[in-house]
Amino acid sequence: MFWELKKRAYRVQHKVMKTASTIIPFPQPVLLTGPGSVKKLAENIRIRGLKNVLVVTDKVLMQLKLADGLLESLEQNDVNFTVFDDVKPNPTIESVEKGRKAYKKNKCDGIIGFGGGSPIDCAKIIGARISNPYLSVRRMKGLFRVFLPIPPFFCVPTTAGTGSETTVAAVITDAKTHEKFAISDLKLIPKIAVLDPELMKGLPPHITSTTGMDALTHAIEAYIGLNGTKFTDENAENATRLIFENLEKVYKKGSDLKARNNMALASFYAGAAFTRAYVGYVHAIAHNMGGLYGVPHGLANAIILPYVLEFCRKDAEKKLAKLAIAGGIGSKSESRKDLSYKFIKKVKTMNKNMKIPTFIKELKKKDIPLITKRALDEAHPDYPVPTIMTRQECEDLIKKLLP
Ligand SMILES: NC(=O)c1ccc[n+]([C@@H]2O[C@H](COP(=O)([O-])OP(=O)(O)OC[C@H]3O[C@@H](n4cnc5c(N)ncnc54)[C@H](O)[C@@H]3O)[C@@H](O)[C@H]2O)c1
Ligand SMILES: [Fe+2]
Structure with a gap:
């Protein structure tokens, strides 16, 4: 009962934040490209x-x-x-x-x-x-x-x-x-x-892949969260499509200037989306992996992303399906359910193709309660996530990241 009330209070705050983010005049940097x-x-x-x-x-x-x-x-x-x-x-x-x-x-x-x-x-x-x-x-x-x-x-x-x-x-x-x-x-x-x-051009493949997956995480978390607007959705869709089309290309051939340019744009678009629509649990958990163990930010995000998407798939199904189509990996003729699974599979395949592991090698079981506390303190109530996690659900998810 108390938990239900708390969740409702979080949702009220998300609505207030959404209204605020449409009113607040976000300055845009002048771009030299x-x-x-x-x-x-x-x-x-x-x-x-x-x-x-x-x-x-x-x-x-x-x-x-x-x-x-x-x-x-x-x-x-x-x-x-x-x-x-x-x-x-x-x-x-x-x-x-x-x-x-x-x-x-x-x-x-x-x-x-x-x-x-x-x-x-x-x-x-x-x-x-x-x-x-x-x-x-x-x-x-x-x-x-x-x-x-x-x-x-x-x-x-x-x-x-x-x-x-x-x-x-x-x-x-x-x-x-x-x-x-x-x-x-x-x-x-x-x-x-x-x-x-x-x-x-000289960014080594393992940094190219993980930083690119950070940008993808920004686009996805901004898109499936509840505070997206037309502007942030468009930016997240553009970023996702560009990342799906270019990230593995630059991972394989760093000197591909056109693909590098597209990734730079994608990262900018994803930033424009999440700075207005926020991130979610992937970032909340990843920040702890950086703070406690020094795990590079993009690497932590890339590993955690599929687990969080699986956790919230049902609530995020419609958005994941739309993003699959916008990202060029699915069509309207497919069911939302299939498209959402396809999207998660795509993320996993990209990780696999770029040799990103499915676990965090530094993670220690004894730290999981502290990580859970800090991650939920960060995410609640600020991140307008599609499914709100209990402490137990968060601990269970983090356990899946153990080596
Ligand atoms: N401010 C934000 O909105 C925001 C968003 C997401 C992440 N972050 C933070 O950003 C930090 C991570 O930044 P990052 O992922 O860009 O990595 P980074 O700045 O930590 O750099 C990682 C490594 O890549 C090297 N490197 C960078 N560019 C290179 C290049 N062109 N060629 C060769 N080597 C290069 C660096 O020297 C470094 O060793 C984290 O602290 C993360 O929390 C901030
Ligand atoms: Fe990030």
Whole structure:
């Protein structure tokens, strides 16, 4: 009885959030797209009168010299820069604080997030801390807790991906508690996002596949959740179709520029969908795998996705069927039930073809109660999931992920 009332209360909150998301004016970043587009960013920064930007990236990308084109064009445009590359996957509060010091020491006036979701999210939170020095990173956890606007912020994703270049979110880990959490605020959406497929050509197959499955998870969770609108549905459908058509292609042949470009667009569309319509249990559980064990975000999502889809298949049947048709893997002549199963099968087949396992090798049985608690605390009541999970159902699902 109490549980039924609780579920009803969650649904009321979802309705309020849905109305809010149609009223809230989500800023859209200006897009620079296509091969070589990263070189156009510096000029746009100069025009805005900025003199000295902090480039937030990671050491792997610096070693690969991936940022060279951007840095050269900043020089050519007389924009000084400081590179801060102390960001690891699943970035930590410590990295944010180091980046904040680098910004202040070098008297920067803008920030570029260059890399996968990790440097981009770290850059967002560095910006939030710069403008709001009295708010700790923890204090900004949750929705709309960033008080003052961040410095001018630009994004260059090198994975496809998190969609962070268009989302309100930045995900960060507290290394002390191993808790991973999101800060979500309209002020974290960048002014300009660059979608340059040239930067993604060297992305290794295992990162290509898992980051691509992250984008697919965004599209699916936004689509099957109850808060989708025409805008988010269209974006999720486009993303799903592009991912079905291109992800395995780029996994096999990373240099396929057209397919890389399509994946960059798909990731952006999926980001546009989920930032308005939210994610679901896949993300809520995956964040714990990142926080507790350092499992890469996309890998965790890819593994968990089929289990969550199986759990909510009945309630999500209509939406899964529609997405199967939009994704080009089914036709209207098939029953909804068949289409929904076909969709889940497609996800499993993609995982299998890209050598993504069906379990999380780091997962320990003793941690399942804590993971369950944290995942449900994250998802309830914020995520408008098609089927609301009990604690027992969540534990049972996580058990299936054991090695
Ligand atoms: N803000 C959001 O809306 C949002 C959404 C989803 C996920 N996330 C967060 O983003 C983070 C994950 O980001 P990610 O999946 O993009 O990976 P990542 O940024 O953690 O990068 C993974 C690895 O790939 C390497 N790499 C990145 N681009 C490369 C390239 N072009 N060539 C070669 N190597 C490259 C990096 O150096 C790193 O070693 C997680 O913390 C996740 O929680 C944020
Ligand atoms: Fe994600």
